[in-house]
Amino acid sequence: MDTVFGIQFKGGVVLAADQSNARSILVYQNNLDKVKQLSSHSAMGVSGPNADLVNFTEYIAKNLALYELANDGTKLSTKAQANFCRNELAVALRKGPYQVNLLLGGYDEKEMTGSLYFLDYMASLQKVPYGSQGYASSFCLSIMDKEYKEGLSESDALLIVEHSIKEIATRFLINQPNFMIKIIDKDGVRVHSFGADPAET
């Protein structure tokens, strides 16, 4: 039921996800942050059960931090982080799978570009210019296919995000009133906007 989507723009990536925490017919919470920061310049939008969301993202984030500590501050590129996630998912797949579908976005200093990776729960990895997970795909992908242009600006990417959220609000059966939008660029990961403050208990 989660909606997660992301778009790469010139100089970064924007990730958006709905903020509902629900199971069956009950909504537990409507200010959940599903775009989890992994490192200084990367984050992933996660779709799936809350248990796997939290456990998987924390496991990856802490392992990335450990790598930096153990390797004299060397940061892993977005591609390396995505492949690390893929490997963890692939190993867990035939033991006790993490049922998380991800969109991993990051900014690399060396290339001065953002990159976005589609990673499904079975560990199929693909670098994409834009993508979405879940039912959102049925509504958003066509919009992004039409409106995305290579090298588009941050503001244009945010327009597409707004357009997609509007479409979901109009046509998707499940009511998702709040969306968390984060931007990753040379300055790191920052919150662009949210529907409801995750810090409010």
Add this chain to the structure above:
Amino acid sequence: MSILEYNGAAMIAMAGKDCVGIAADRRLGIQAQTVSTDFTKVFKMNDTIHVGLGGLATDVQTLHNILKFRMGLYELREEREMTPQVFSHLLSTLLYEKRFGPYFVEPIVAGLDAKTNKPFLSSMDLIGAPVQTKDFVVSGTCTGNLYGMCETLYKPDLEPDALFETLAQALLASVDRDALSGWGGVVHIITKDGVTTRELKGRQD
């Protein structure tokens, strides 16, 4: 839907005169939905061996990593390059080791014997049952179409350029009638002088 048809794939490897070609489509789907149109399914293992991995995308990527690792180990220990026959056998053994919990991949191997320049083709099922042929091997979600096209268009001892045309036409015509494969193609032609890679643009649906 069968697990082998979850992501979609189509690939052919064909033998020519002192050359071998391998072609595959570019679609990555999740059942009916297309996720990407530049997914790589054919991998260069060394100058003389290419492997096409068709099936569940996660296992395609896992198997590619395992094969890269095993080739590297072999080259370190043996201090020589792996031959296509050895590679094919390694792949077969790897797959059978998972006999009761298999990788959902049905690979095809295309290689050139380094000394004789004779083509090598093999394919296997998901548990590693190998088949070696002299003409062509196919794999994917539209094998019926692929077999029909190859049987019709194949001629023995084709030169590299003619082999490319044959592979391209056989692949494109086959994937056009299959919903799960297509969205472009890539063809690699391997000769003793190197590998030529060309992208195909077909029906984008």
